[in-house]
Amino acid sequence: MWCASKRIKKSQLTLEDLRVQRREREKALRKARREQHLTSKRLLRDQTDEEAFLGGNLSQHLLSEQQVLQRIRDIQHGSDEKLKHLTVLRHALRNRVTQLLFIRAEGSMQFLIGLFTCQFARIQMEAARCLHELSHSNDPAVSKACLPATSYLVTFLSGSSAELMELCLYTLGNLSVESEAARHQLLLQGIIPAFSMCLQSPYVTVLEATGYALSQLLQAKEAPQSIVPTVLEAGLTQDILKLLLSDFGESFGMMIEFAWCLHYIISSQVNNVVLISQGTVPKLVHMLTKLTTSPYLGVSGSELLICPLVRCLGNLLTEVDGANKRAIQEDGRVIVALFFFIQKFQQEHLFVIQECLWTLNNMTAKDPIICSAVLHFKLIPVFLQLLGHSRDIVLLVSLSLLTVFLNHLHKIMGHTPVLCA
Amino acid sequence: MIPPELLAALSSPAALSLPKPLPVQENTGRAGTFTPSTVRFSRDHDFFEDGDVHRHLYLEDVLTGIGEVEQRPKVSEFHCQMAGCSQIFDTLESYELHYNTLHRNVCSTCRRSFPSARLLDVHILEWHDSLFEIMAEKTNMFQCLVEGCVEKFKTAAKRKDHLIKTHLYPSNFRFDKPKKNKKYVFSNF
Numbered sequence: 001m002w003c004a005s006k007r008i009k010k011s012q013l014t015l016e017d018l019r020v021q022r023r024e025r026e027k028a029l030r031k032a033r034r035e036q037h038l039t040s041k042r043l044l045r046d047q048t049d050e051e052a053f054l055g056g057n058l059s060q061h062l063l064s065e066q067q068v069l070q071r072i073r074d075i076q077h078g079s080d081e082k083l084k085h086l087t088v089l090r091h092a093l094r095n096r097v098t099q100l101l102f103i104r105a106e107g108s109m110q111f112l113i114g115l116f117t118c119q120f121a122r123i124q125m126e127a128a129r130c131l132h133e134l135s136h137s138n139d140p141a142v143s144k145a146c147l148p149a150t151s152y153l154v155t156f157l158s159g160s161s162a163e164l165m166e167l168c169l170y171t172l173g174n175l176s177v178e179s180e181a182a183r184h185q186l187l188l189q190g191i192i193p194a195f196s197m198c199l200q201s202p203y204v205t206v207l208e209a210t211g212y213a214l215s216q217l218l219q220a221k222e223a224p225q226s227i228v229p230t231v232l233e234a235g236l237t238q239d240i241l242k243l244l245l246s247d248f249g250e251s252f253g254m255m256i257e258f259a260w261c262l263h264y265i266i267s268s269q270v271n272n273v274v275l276i277s278q279g280t281v282p283k284l285v286h287m288l289t290k291l292t293t294s295p296y297l298g299v300s301g302s303e304l305l306i307c308p309l310v311r312c313l314g315n316l317l318t319e320v321d322g323a324n325k326r327a328i329q330e331d332g333r334v335i336v337a338l339f340f341f342i343q344k345f346q347q348e349h350l351f352v353i354q355e356c357l358w359t360l361n362n363m364t365a366k367d368p369i370i371c372s373a374v375l376h377f378k379l380i381p382v383f384l385q386l387l388g389h390s391r392d393i394v395l396l397v398s399l400s401l402l403t404v405f406l407n408h409l410h411k412i413m414g415h416t417p418v419l420c421a
Numbered sequence: 422m423i424p425p426e427l428l429a430a431l432s433s434p435a436a437l438s439l440p441k442p443l444p445v446q447e448n449t450g451r452a453g454t455f456t457p458s459t460v461r462f463s464r465d466h467d468f469f470e471d472g473d474v475h476r477h478l479y480l481e482d483v484l485t486g487i488g489e490v491e492q493r494p495k496v497s498e499f500h501c502q503m504a505g506c507s508q509i510f511d512t513l514e515s516y517e518l519h520y521n522t523l524h525r526n527v528c529s530t531c532r533r534s535f536p537s538a539r540l541l542d543v544h545i546l547e548w549h550d551s552l553f554e555i556m557a558e559k560t561n562m563f564q565c566l567v568e569g570c571v572e573k574f575k576t577a578a579k580r581k582d583h584l585i586k587t588h589l590y591p592s593n594f595r596f597d598k599p600k601k602n603k604k605y606v607f608s609n610f
């Protein structure tokens with residue numbers, strides 16, 4: 001089964017190569033974000049496939065136009081070997097030049113869509129994988145060529161094969177970052193009601209893929225106007241909260257996707273009153289508290305789940321009334337949890353600290369009860385410890401937030417010096 | 422360092438009650454005093470840059486499946502047992518995939534298979550419900566095929582028109598074949 005479980009081991013690269021590569025990618029992503037087109041695509045591949053690919057000769061995947069046409073003919077005519085030829089084509093489609101040659105070949109996409117909607121499940125799956133490879137392309141022409149397949153991709157989301165649903169979801173998630181026109185088409189073709197059905201799936205792989213596809217849509221520039229309202233109206237947030245609170249065994253990847261969905265929805269500031277009325281604040285408080293004791297917290301990548309949840313809480317705290325703050329006042333563990341995350345991530349992921357400090361600020365501002373608790377719990381030394389961290393921009397942020405915090409403490413007569421000591 | 426008793430509280434099932442607040446001195450309005458306030462960040466704010474970049478680095482990592490069909494234990498070849506189907510399989514997984522895609526949403530009258538329950542329901546109603554034609558003369562009976570759309574139409578042609586115009590469907594959508602066509606879904610290629 002194709003599922004999002006293990007990251008690829010790039011055995012032929014050294015650790016230093018990987019570091020350099022990552023820095024380069026990071027730089028490109030920062031630039032993209034500043035220019036407001038931060039988009040990424042996800043690629044699913046078979047493990048054995050992947051190893052063969054990395055170990056094999058790359059040039060064998062470069063095909064001439066004639067060879068591409070021959071591959072298509074092979075699939076059309078080789079009745080017994082259809083599946084094998086289709087797999088050969090899929091491997092060839094990993095190459096960008098081949099992708100372009102393929103989409104330009106006359107009738108090629110209609111042919112592929114024909115296979116994708118045929119009655120032989122394995123051929124259908126293999127065609128779906130071909131479409132997935134194409135959807136991962138950075139070339140707008142290739143993604144655009146995939147758009148005639150979206151009505152089928154969305155239709156299959158209501159089907160009963162978990163493997164096919166998962167693949168369709170990742171493909172749709174990739175295609176949806178391409179253009180506003182593509183997203184418009186997906187919305188008209190009923191992708192939101194289809195997501196709503198996917199959210200009922202018992203398969204964690206399908207759920208994670210749903211979270212991915214939804215998070216891709218929600219990152220669109222026009223999302224606050226045209227996507228978030230539909231998502232809220234369809235009640236998707238209730239399902240998402242339910243899944244985030246559920247006790248799935250190995251569902252960390254799934255929770256990461258939904259936590260980011262929630263963040264994109266809340267930080268779009270469309271209708272957070274609805275989310276607050278769905279009990280989102282106490283639910284976030286519960287999730288964050290529970291996470292501190294999760295065995296997965298030791299696994300690398302847990303910051304990817306903590307970060308969006310902390311953001312959600314931070315932002316919602318600016319809009320809540322007293323009744324919602326009571327969840328925190330009645331159970332101070334979430335305050336401790338934020339300090340716990342600060343301590344846990346201070347070596348590796350400074351952004352988590354900065355975001356936890358911000359959320360603490362929003363929690364304590366105008367709330368003497370919570371402020372007192374921080375003092376009473378003797379948590380100030382954790383703050384002070386951060387001051388030793390003086391090398392990054394994060395220090396500035398933490399200092400300014402610390403100032404905010406200490407200023408507030410000034411209002412509490414007589415106790416500050418003693419407790420800070 | 423977080424005091425150990427607090428860390429212990431994190432793993433205890435009981436809530437951690439907050440102490441009584443310390444007395445607060447009201448000093449609002451005085452010039453030069455600091456008024457604490459909450460801060461809201463929208464999703465594009467620079468404050469979120471580091472975390473967002475981290476998220477995207479994670480997305481770009483290739484994900485690979487654990488298993489491969491070829492590696493799974495092979496059973497001796499067998500035929501699908503469903504009536505009218507004779508596909509051959511050598512792994513249980515490929516049979517399961519076949520069953521889920523082809524035999525989950527099957528019309529019990531004509532054995533045609535559909536990719537979703539909705540499309541099957543529409544088919545049964547339009548093809549095998551004896552009252553359908555009579556009803557269709559009076560009211561709009563042709564339901565839209567798109568999940569979440571409640572529109573109904575007088576004829577299949579009007580529905581097709583709606584699918585193309587409103588839902589940007591391709592004009593040759595494979596799962597929308599009117600009854601008189603002999604080939605309905607899943608024509609062999």
Ligand SMILES: [Zn+2]
Binds near residue numbers: 519523524
């Ligand atoms: Zn069968």
Ligand SMILES: [Zn+2]
Binds near residue numbers: 528548
């Ligand atoms: Zn039938």
Ligand SMILES: [Zn+2]
Binds near residue numbers: 571583587
């Ligand atoms: Zn419709």
